[in-house]
Amino acid sequence: MLKCPECAAVLDVEEDEVEEGEIMSCPECEVELEVVQVNPVHLNVISDELEAEEEEEAGEEEFEAEEEEEEEEEDEDEALR
Template sequence: MLKCPECAAVLDVDEDEVEEGEILNCPECEVELEVVQINPVHLNVISDETDAEEDEEESEEGIDEKKKEEEEEQAEDEDEE
């Protein structure tokens, strides 16, 4: 019997059937859970904050790349003049 570490709801999953690294969803609070250990089974909540931080970093990287491209285009235009 597995329980959600976030809301303590019982998950309808047999401990023998899960694999390390597997992602489960809690039917009650709908968080994503990662199986981080098998014997005994240990679940970690996959944080939405982590996803938001990663998305923010990716968008910042995209902005930096766009700035570089614009600067390169300006330099090329200046060289042509």
């Protein structure tokens, strides 16, 4: 019987069915959990900060791509003048 480390809800997963590195979510609090150890099973909450950092990095990449497009368009406009 596994319990969510965040809200202590019982997870419908057998201890012998999980693998190290497996990601699952709690049906009660919806937090994502990673199996970091299998004997005994130990679950860690996947940090929202990590997800936020990944989203921020993706946003920065999109912003840089948009800036490059704008610069290319400006260069094309200048070439047409």
